[in-house]
Amino acid sequence: MDVSLLAAVLAFVAIGGAGLAFAGKGQPATASKRVKAMAGGRGGDRRKQVVDSATLKRKHTTQEALKELAANEKQSRKRRFSVKGLLAQAGFNATPSAFWIASGVIGALLAVAGIFIQGPIGAAMGFFIGFLGLPRWGLGMMVAGRQKKFGNQLADAIDVIVRGVKSGLPLNQCLRIIAQESPEPLRAEFQSLVDAQAMGVPLDQSMQRMYDNMPLPEVNFFNIVLVIQQKTGGNLSESLGNLSNVLRSRKLMKEKVKALSAEASASAMIIGSLPVVVMSMVWFTRPDYISILFVHPTGHLILMACAVLMSVGVFVMHKMVNFKF
Numbered sequence: 001m002d003v004s005l006l007a008a009v010l011a012f013v014a015i016g017g018a019g020l021a022f023a024g025k026g027q028p029a030t031a032s033k034r035v036k037a038m039a040g041g042r043g044g045d046r047r048k049q050v051v052d053s054a055t056l057k058r059k060h061t062t063q064e065a066l067k068e069l070a071a072n073e074k075q076s077r078k079r080r081f082s083v084k085g086l087l088a089q090a091g092f093n094a095t096p097s098a099f100w101i102a103s104g105v106i107g108a109l110l111a112v113a114g115i116f117i118q119g120p121i122g123a124a125m126g127f128f129i130g131f132l133g134l135p136r137w138g139l140g141m142m143v144a145g146r147q148k149k150f151g152n153q154l155a156d157a158i159d160v161i162v163r164g165v166k167s168g169l170p171l172n173q174c175l176r177i178i179a180q181e182s183p184e185p186l187r188a189e190f191q192s193l194v195d196a197q198a199m200g201v202p203l204d205q206s207m208q209r210m211y212d213n214m215p216l217p218e219v220n221f222f223n224i225v226l227v228i229q230q231k232t233g234g235n236l237s238e239s240l241g242n243l244s245n246v247l248r249s250r251k252l253m254k255e256k257v258k259a260l261s262a263e264a265s266a267s268a269m270i271i272g273s274l275p276v277v278v279m280s281m282v283w284f285t286r287p288d289y290i291s292i293l294f295v296h297p298t299g300h301l302i303l304m305a306c307a308v309l310m311s312v313g314v315f316v317m318h319k320m321v322n323f324k325f
Helices: 002-080 083-090 096-118 120-166 171-181 186-198 203-213 217-232 236-260 262-285 297-321
Strands: none
Touching (some): 083 096, 083 120, 096 120, 120 186, 120 217, 120 236, 186 203, 203 217, 217 236, 262 297
């Protein structure tokens, strides 16, 4: 009887000890899991905070770069429309004083021709046209033609940079390749950019000079991409590849708009040239009939009024068929 009781007590103690042992093993495991989970949560929060901090810092740097570019744009706007700026945009190395001297010579020649044709009034009109009108008009035409060539070539230059960066070449080497292998006017502008880089000029200032010489939206986009990538980092080849696609899409849109407005442009040219053609035909067929406009004071007033009205009409038609986007 005592032996049976002793065996029962020992069995109870053994079962209780086994239960305590298993319970002790499970509790540290659960506790360790909780500690690991808490540690992992804290580590994840720290990593998230680091990523958020880097994102905010990059966003702040990008905003500062855009503000700086906007300020430079306002400052360079006055320089861009000056005679010195127009000469640089046309690719001339002449000084503004040389331009004004040449304008004065042209104005004097036209004034002398106006004296023989119409007297003092013709001399005044000839000098005004030769000094202020004709040289500025010719310079503006040269600037527009050079900008058009540059805009058509810029997308190909950006593709060269994209391929070079993907193959492992640095940006300066890609710019040097464009300066050596591209046609004019792309060659001259990128050569100036490479020379400025070799002299130690920062990239943002060099690009701002290029934008002053070529005030095109495409150049401004190129400037923004390079400056922001330099200050914030990122995939340069991807950014420039997207920019190249945008520039080609803009060019395609311009050609579509030009094709759609070709009829209106032709009509504007015909309407604008019709009075001059009719007056010339009347002059050669019946000079006595139209000569009163050139010899009588009232005819002079009529001619001046016609010139003003025709100029306004041509300007309005030009604005109607010239789409800017």
